[in-house]
Amino acid sequence: MKLRSALIAGVSLVSASFAATSAQADEGMWTFDAFPTERMTKDYGWAPDQVWLDKVQAAAVRLTGGCSASFVSPDGLILTNHHCISTCLFDNSTSENDLLEKGFIAASRADEKECPGQQAEVVTSISDVTSDVKASFAGMTGEALTMARNAKIAEIESANCNDLATERCQVVSLYGGGEYKLYKYRKYSDVRIAWAPEDRARKFGGDPDNFNFPRYSMDASFLRAYENGKPVSTPSHLEWNPRAPEEGEITFVVGNPGSTSRLYTQSRLAFNREVQVPILLATVSEFRGRLINEMSQSAEKTREGKDTLDQIENSLKVFIGWSRALNDAGFMGRLAAQEADLRAQVAGNAEIGDPWSDIDAAVAGLRNVYLSNRYDTPSGDLFGYANSLVTAAIEREKPNAERLPGYTNSALPLLEKNITDAKPIYPWLEEMWLEWSLSKAREYLGVGDPQSQLLLGKESPEALAERLVTETKLADPEVRKALWEGGMEAIEASDDPLIQYALRLEPLQRQNQKWIDENYSAPLSIANGKLADARFAAYGDSVYPDATFTLRISYGQVKGWEERGQDVPYRTLMGGTYDRATGYEPFDLPSAFAAHKGHFDADATYNFVSTNDIIGGNSGSPVIDRDGTVIGTAFDGNIHSIGGNYGYDGTMNRSVSVSTEAIQVALETLYPAPNLVKELQGG
Template sequence: MTIRRRPLGASLLALALALPATAARADEGMWTFDNFPAERMEQAYGWAPDQAWLDKVQAAAVRLTGGCSASFVSPDGLILTNHHCVASCLYDNSTAEMDYLDKGYVADRRDLELKCPGQQAEVVTAITDVTDDVKSAFAGLAGEALTKARDARIAEIESANCTDTATTRCQVVTLFGGGQYKLYTYRKYSDVRLAWSPEDRASTFGGDPDNFNFPRYSLDASFLRAYEDGKPVSTPGHLKWNPRAPKEGEVTFVVGNPGSTSRLYTQSQLDFEREVRLPVTLTTLSELRGRLITAMEESPEKEREGLDTLNGIENGLKVYIGRTKALNDPAFTAKLAAAETDLRAKSAGRAETGDPWSAVDEAVDAYRALYLPSRFLTPSGDLFGYASTLVFAAQERAKPNGERLPGFTDSALPLTEKRLLDERPVYPWLDELMMGWSLSKAREYLGVDDPDSRLLLGKESPEGLAERLVTGTKLADPAVRKALWDGGQAAVEASDDPMIRYALQLADRQRALRDAVNESYSGPLAIAGGQLADARFAAYGESLYPDATFTLRISYGQVKGWEERGQQVPIMTTMGGTFERATGAPPFDVAKGFAANEAKIDKAAAFDFVTTNDIIGGNSGSPVIDRSGTVIGAAFDGNIHSLGGNYGYDGTLNRTVVVSTDAVQEALEKIYPAPALVKELRAK
């Protein structure tokens, strides 16, 4: 399993899950912009946005390639997102003398805005259905031959539609497990800078205990800016900033890029999650958390340098614990099973449907034997990640575009190159810890005598090998990486850098495993997924939403609390509640900026609020938009019940947690003053 730093939220027994195979009900759904269910929303709320409204919102929605969502909120490229979405930017710009993650950052002038390594902002400009084109490329094929033909055609489509890779990006996205293929065209901005961010404790007040819970008192908001040719980009299609409190029952929209869901999984896929993937993930991440905390306690420097990684690990652990609880809840899983039974019954007798369930069962059975080596044969750590990227890029760039692996095609290379070459700090102790941990877990799960364990370790210990490679490599220097990138295959193969030699040592086996997975798992699933999608469309109509794929979606809902243990949970918290909740001890210690400016803060101002919008990880930073099309908040979390949302949605319990524009305005004016931004947000 590869773990790197982030550049990279129940009462489940009562979960009344809307069946995933049927048409969506209530406020369920992460809808694509080319299939928004306007009629269904109008029936529920008496109003739905028209196409002009949708077009305007789409033009202002931003995808951050670090794994978050955002929106343009001024005519000069100003971007609203979450604090935790820019934490890595703060971290990468910090030094021992100036810890921006801890203290926050306010750029008094635009020329002082901080560049964010590896970050790119993208706006969807077109969505095109290329299903028939892609499917025709692999008609009659199976296994590895199918995936190669499919990927080759996808590479051709992306290359043909985005000839200007400096300003555009094309990405063919698989939807409904292979039932549809859509070409997403993006206007991209590769120069993204940090304009304003509060201190870390303002965002993380309540820490892990409050994570995925409500009430919350979190200022999880920050502002970036997109640049081009050294100047802020012009964004006339931005959303209007509306600093106000939410109104109970009002309609809200969340527009962003939900990362991944598994709501269309079959029973055998869910069994694999519960029996294999989730237990391995929980066990290994728990050990990593313990190792990292122990190391961070050694010095203040390590505490600072490890914090961003620790935050990501703890957040992930809570997510996976919630998913595990969901898949071990008999009431929850019974509803999933009933959904599959219903779809099977409606598909019985349709010759064109075939038996995709049996095909998925066989593919999952085959994958069980491949999962552990596939997971553990790629060690963790930034430095190994650089080496592996250089090795595969050198090998793939020597091939025709249509024969390359995903991630190394013409359309994908610019972002791959940016992430590789952008300058950012690498901390050797942290890389050693990450690599040593991942190698030790590989040996533990694969076995000492397994050929893959021997390939990974030879006769060295996991920690000894990690120390030798990390201390010997020069890949922390971006100039060294650039020389190898520019030198191509000849330079990489001639390199005596130990991390490069190690990545070369593993590459052939990694390719062989990928081919085996394509042959017995990915290829069969591509066919079965298409059949399952056709069965769903035939049974329930085409007003369905696909699983999340970190592509632009829109969900609708309303500001609404829920009932917890017989008590009604309020829709929002206020700024003053922060001081009432504070204990003085971490993580309930008030941020220094809040404490210093308590007398100035309007304690009645709205802080965080909840809505029924359907979201998942990746939606972090998504604008929360009202009926008039103005932004009234940024989504940053879900409540504890939403952790089962990977597999299904329950409108009575699942809630999106939002930081209000009312609170952000208070912070901009009184806590972390930024008068230039206040003025900019008022611009028309």
Template sequence: MKPRAALGCPLLWLLCGPAVSRAAEGMWTFDNLPRAQLQARYGFEPDAAWLRHAMRSTLRLADGCSASFVSAQGLVLSNAHCVLDCVQNLSARRDHVNEGFVARTRGEELRCPSMELNRLEEIRDVSASVTEALAGKSGTDYVEARRALQAQLESECVGDQAPRRRCDLVELYGGAQYQLYRYQRYDDVRLVFWPEYAAAFFGGDPDNFNFPRYTLDAALLRAYQDGQALQPGEHLRLQPRGAQPGELLLSIGNPGHTDRQLTVAQLQTLRALRLPQTLLYYAERRAMLAQYSRAGARQANYAQADLTFTENSLKVYRAQLQALNDDGLFERKRAEEAALRKADAGLTAFDDIARAEQTLRRLYLPYQMLEQRRAFFTPYFKFARDLLRAAAERERPNAQRLPEFQDAALPTLQRRLFSASPLRDAYEETKLAWSLAKLREALGADDPLVQQVLRGQSPDARASQLLRKTRLGDVEYRRRLWQGGAQAVAASDDPFIELARALDAPSRELRRQMEADVEAPEALAAQAIARLRFAQYGRSLYPDASFTLRLSYGELRGWEENGRSVAPFTDFAAAFAHQTGAAPFLLPESWNRARARLALDTPLNFVSSHDIVGGNSGSPLLNRQGELAGLLFDGNRHSIAGAYEYDEALNRSIALHPAALLQALTRIYAAPGLAAELLDD
């Protein structure tokens, strides 16, 4: 089916096409909503005004997660775990991570060093332009043509508004459709409220991806523009009553990535190589970080965020591998593939992908170590390579650059490069030494690249040498290298710059092979498969998640498992009962002091049947009136398999109840002004 064109149209004009969904699942784009299913199942169909309000009230954190405007003065609600990096960067003088933070006046709000918010303003279908530009091309020619067109489309979209505008070329349905997403950028983002780590992560890794849960996984930010609190025009109002069991709720957020359209060959590579290697990497990384944390309170604080995210990732990848070891899943995927093959006996796309996957298996380890930087677990190396490559790429025509160095991408790159986030060299040395040892283990001590990196030294000694002599921890030094361009970078004798320089050619070659011999043929094959799916199913399809704005519908509902009924709610009383007296099952002192003031039967967390995935963290759950009735922050363990398929009987999202946030602000954190702002129309 040919994608419907919508050239130059604002989002509001895209809300007209009907679609017939196949099941109560899907992360739906706003130009192809499951209207018939919503109407048939719930007697509800969001109109243009409802959707416009929802879209203009919701946000994307540029580095991951979702959020929403929740006041007329630019107050933003997201998850505490989405803001952890910001809080840790602001904790050099006071431990806000573990002590909490409340700004009771605007003057007390602290700017997050490197955070950026994006609000989607427009979608434009550019499928025809992309299809024409890529027609007849393959391999390197395909990669270069796509790169050139991306540079052109994104640069034209950004125009002269780079400081305040971001544009992304988005591939949907395996490349059968391309859309250009235009965002408003807000890079002055300030921390307003953060609960203590013990409240935001109560239950820690044991409770992660499980339910019942008892956490206050919420944080408040404020967006500023030109030094003043932003007035966003649209925002969500908190509905303190939340929702009742069985009530329809709609999630508006930015799910990160799913693999529901992968072929059997691609899933086999995931199961046999990519997930096992990734699991091993994260398991050993967790052990290294845990050992470092045990050295003292200061070391534990330094590693806290990295350890939290590592444990979360490890749990995700373990559950994904478990899902792929389910024979039933592969039987269903093979049946789907056989049906598509039968529909077009001449289709070679599945075989083309299988051949490309063999190439991927050969390239995977060195590509991950070098180009994906698994061998260099420190921001110092990323600074060095970004500066080195930016200097070279910026001298080329925009259309010939790597995508991350094209004009439209430079504001985001500079935000990260010039962040004032503190660096702790002793901690960075530990991380780097460990990752250099992983490089030697993966490629072998006699590998020329390993010898080039270590220079005859042990990983520990080489890491110490690099950290002892580098100047890249100085933001102004990084800025001078950026401004000085190729000449300044070439003259730099910083050891990380020298290391990045030595590895640039082999790393670029690995990337070239991966793009030309794996990504390009798989993209062409995926387009052919997607066209066949469109012919079979029409617009009842939804695309894989791509960290773009999606709508998911569901209802507040528990589930049945192993003969046991899991109730949909927890409350404050259950949270206190869940304490054991030791972390991670120890609520912060502020909670225990406030216990007598709390209405302990107030709902705290709840589950719903929404189809969600990573990136949906921070998504608002809206009721029929467009009010915020919940804040998504996690899924149950069954939801992790949602990367590959959705099971409505078991998959559940986990959310914070709005009444819990209001009670915490007023009775625990003495911030009634923030609670009032959340309720103010």
């Protein structure tokens, strides 16, 4: 809910396709049930065996906030990024005790603080359900296809997860519909923060350094998973290895990359370039300006808005990177050539036919309805609560197989947790989200558009946002819990203005979703299945599925690159922080660094880069060496990696990680946590 629906709505309406040619060099976000052992052995003379892979899979963690992590002790200790848990710190902060600003060190396990809405998940099995899912919609088209597929997925998920308190089942579409896999997870719904450095240490360099290198960032934190009030037992965990990485050594990044578009067909890339990304750049840039202006009004608003500003600025930089890649003639030319090669290899194959033309037609239709779909759901946490409560109440009255995705039995426990967990709400920020999204809807749809009139009635965006936020009671988690438990009867009886507003918009949202299901999702399901067949026929099993926020493993090596004729080194040293500091934000020295200068090894490796193929969602992924020990946690990519959404360039794309050597220094000296040091050492 933190990324607010209207910010990223429509960026990826369906699952992506996958690489048109066989993966080269260190490219690839591979599933654990299809690791390219032969290919890696050819590249590096060695590859991990199944025992190695099984152990790593059992230690890898998915965080439902959109990040990755790993168990690093037998008592449920989880290593991840600071920016992955900044919202947890933010939600546990007050004006008198700003944990995000000063950091947090739990004196004991009893002091570890719960993270609202957070859940940790570990894959326990992956099984192929392609034949069952595809058989469910064989011969169908349009909305009937989508409904039949969704019903079969709901059936499979329900049949395979009986204990919804500890298990989660998720059927995932891979290769754009070429395969369907059932991922079964062991989940932990009680996740608490154990250690985090001050925000300045993580954000040193700020937005100017974001997606750049050299970096000097302590973007690392520790969580702990609990169950029944006690830390969980995690015998399958990674060994903590606080050493410096060596240039050229093999590294693995294991995590849950969010979403990639390798390779969309040319018409889908054109839609991104000409429609989606320009709107994102324009509207999100405006919101950033509004937010910065409002935060400047008081110290309290500065504190309350900074977590949102971090997310906005990170998203904006991603959108800028997408735009750069989509408008790079050379890069786009290579993608076009790859598509042409594939088409040539399967030309004349009657079973495959011409799926490209089918996708072209679906995208052409989407262009006509995109704005309506994008602007049918206003932004903000409060409206998000209302919208989820209304939709859940409607869907829960239906049989499980007939519900919308996201509202089936397997999905409801996490949805309930997100709705009912207590977290702070800031009315001024909620008004800003609502006002901005409503004003953009009116701007792009037009004042006379029926949807604009439905959204606003006779009110202005400003007046409507103020009224809804001022009069709603949904900031109270007990009110939300009562509405959840009361179901449709409680929703219909509610006089809460946000609930009534969500009820007003729900038919529009359902109508728009129906159009997408019938005219876009269904045709693409069939066409992408044929594209998958084409690619398998042309390139065999040397292709990997696009990212879907499911567990993947990439391999590569610690290695710098060349930038404008200059060698970029593979690492930075902790002492370099002092040289880079200017005394002015965002290069002002973290307080712990200032206080402990000369008290730690300045030559300790701080951040390092590797050729591992990663994307958003990999944040917090462990960086693992050949021996299966963790030597870092990935937190970013360089600026070239943003174009990795559409394709990988091994000469330039780099992942950026914090070394365990640096984290150990922080745990021992900068932000001392002797209990964690002992735990990581096996004591």
